[in-house]
Amino acid sequence: MSNLIPKNKFVILVVIIALLSIVLYCVGLLVVLGEKKEIEELYLNTESESAKEEKISVIKNIAETNKDLIQTLQNYFVQKDDEVKFIEQIEKIARASGVKFEMTSIDVKANQPNSFSENVNVKMKLEGFWRGVVSFIDKLEKMPFGVLVEKIDLDANVPGDWSGTIEFIIFREK
Numbered sequence: 293m294s295n296l297i298p299k300n301k302f303v304i305l306v307v308i309i310a311l312l313s314i315v316l317y318c319v320g321l322l323v324v325l326g327e328k329k330e331i332e333e334l335y336l337n338t339e340s341e342s343a344k345e346e347k348i349s350v351i352k353n354i355a356e357t358n359k360d361l362i363q364t365l366q367n368y369f370v371q372k373d374d375e376v377k378f379i380e381q382i383e384k385i386a387r388a389s390g391v392k393f394e395m396t397s398i399d400v401k402a403n404q405p406n407s408f409s410e411n412v413n414v415k416m417k418l419e420g421f422w423r424g425v426v427s428f429i430d431k432l433e434k435m436p437f438g439v440l441v442e443k444i445d446l447d448a449n450v451p452g453d454w455s456g457t458i459e460f461i462i463f464r465e466k
Contacts, residue, residue, distance in 0.1 A: 370437050370464040378437060378462065389428035391420035412462040418446070419455040429458065438463030
């Protein structure tokens with residue numbers, strides 16, 4: 293019966309091999325779990341990139357479909373550095389209406405910080421016949437730009453000759 297009892301060295305060797313196997317198994321398991329997590333992250337990033345590309349494609353299609361409406365909206369705002377062109381158009385309208393005018397103040401006020409537009413408050417003196425003044429105001433309101441007439445103050449100095457002030461807001465791109 294003494295042959296059935298393992299010797300100390302044999303037991304120690306088996307225990308060491310068993311412990312080494314358990315350690316190797318745990319290390320292998322940690323490596324596999326790490327690789328699995330990395331693969332999942334790569335998959336999610338790939339899915340995210342494809343979703344972004346799909347969204348960009350959809351936005352491009354919407355922009356292309358609504359190109360005319362977008363252009364109309366962009367034209368509504370006086371473009372940066374196009375203020376002179378806008379004032380020249382006002383002068384042209386005034387001459388066509390037979391109205392004398394003088395701009396007395398131009399004040400730029402920014403809208404909210406995250407807004408892409410700002411308001412330009414304009415105050416001008418007008419003088420002319422009633423029909424010309426009304427025509428001027430009508431044409432001013434119908435300009436292809438964003439113009440909001442706020443206040444009109446007119447008086448008849450001489451019969452048929454009207455003078456006064458008009459205040460309006462121009463919507464300008466920042």
